[in-house]
Amino acid sequence: MNKKNKERGDINGLSTYVISDIHGCYKEFLLMLDKIGFSAADTLIGAGDYIERGLNSYEMLKWIEHCPDNVWLVRGNHEEEFASYVDLMFQLDREEELNSDFNSNQEAIVLYETVKYLFKKKGLSDLYFDLYGTIHKLLSDSGVNLNDLCRWAELIRKMPYFYKTVIKDRSCIVVHAGYAEKLEDISFAFSSLEQFYLYARKESCQLGGKTHGMIIAGHTPTIIKDEFFYNKGDVFRYYDKEKDCVFYNIDCGSVFRDKTTGAKLACIRLEDEKIFYI
Numbered sequence: 413m414n415k416k417n418k419e420r421g422d423i424n425g426l427s428t429y430v431i432s433d434i435h436g437c438y439k440e441f442l443l444m445l446d447k448i449g450f451s452a453a454d455t456l457i458g459a460g461d462y463i464e465r466g467l468n469s470y471e472m473l474k475w476i477e478h479c480p481d482n483v484w485l486v487r488g489n490h491e492e493e494f495a496s497y498v499d500l501m502f503q504l505d506r507e508e509e510l511n512s513d514f515n516s517n518q519e520a521i522v523l524y525e526t527v528k529y530l531f532k533k534k535g536l537s538d539l540y541f542d543l544y545g546t547i548h549k550l551l552s553d554s555g556v557n558l559n560d561l562c563r564w565a566e567l568i569r570k571m572p573y574f575y576k577t578v579i580k581d582r583s584c585i586v587v588h589a590g591y592a593e594k595l596e597d598i599s600f601a602f603s604s605l606e607q608f609y610l611y612a613r614k615e616s617c618q619l620g621g622k623t624h625g626m627i628i629a630g631h632t633p634t635i636i637k638d639e640f641f642y643n644k645g646d647v648f649r650y651y652d653k654e655k656d657c658v659f660y661n662i663d664c665g666s667v668f669r670d671k672t673t674g675a676k677l678a679c680i681r682l683e684d685e686k687i688f689y690i
């Protein structure tokens with residue numbers, strides 16, 4: 413048994429890991445896979461926000477595209493928003509019959525600039541198109557084309573909102589921001605369950621959860637002082653006694669590591685709730 417296997421501490425090699433909010437921190441993500449000794453016998457579940465904000469969205473998208481069968485990727489709000497930006501470009505091309513060449517990086521740039529121009533002309537907020545400049549960077553630095561963007565948007569549309577598994581009789585749900593069973597439980601604050609899955613903040617602990625369950629989410633970095641989840645950049649754990657529900661927020665703000673002390677990438681092994689950090 414080599415050192416790595418010893419550190420993993422499991423008997424049969426079947427471990428379930430959850431990671432969240434990588435936000436383009438591709439280098440740290442690879443270091444994490446190495447640290448946990450991730451192998452074909454294990455399962456990795458991503459809780460969303462693989463891209464945007466950070467430096468390496470392109471590398472993350474390529475990784476997602478070719479990820480092994482034992483990886484399950486739930487969507488985050490940043491994936492959903494990215495796909496909606498691609499939809500806008502695609503729709504403009506169709507509706508205006510621009511007939512852009514989907515294999516051309518140059519034509520993708522022209523289409524992108526046209527969307528930007530229309531937003532400006534119509535006085536629409538930047539919030540609704542490429543807020544973090546992710547597509548701009550993919551086009552200018554990585555030379556991607558419309559085929560690439562549409563293929564990634566399609567991948568995102570196939571990502572589920574949550575992933576369910578059972579670990580030691582406890583049903584575990586991996587979701588980006590929060591999980592609730594019924595819309596009635598959250599309806600005064602959110603218009604749909606999907607909005608809750610993607611955007612819940614502290615409501616995920618107050619309104620959501622699952623009886624005799626475990627929720628593993630991200631979305632709100634644990635580095636923000638005065639926030640409910642603040643935990644100096646460590647994983648936040650909350651136990652709802654009434655529901656017998658364990659809640660984890662594992663977004664430790666990796667992408668903010670240069671600006672915030674304590675910010676890091678976290679990963680949890682569900683079988684023994686062991687936390688790993690990079």
Ligand SMILES: [Mn+2]
Nearest residue numbers: 461488489631
């Ligand atoms: Mn998020």
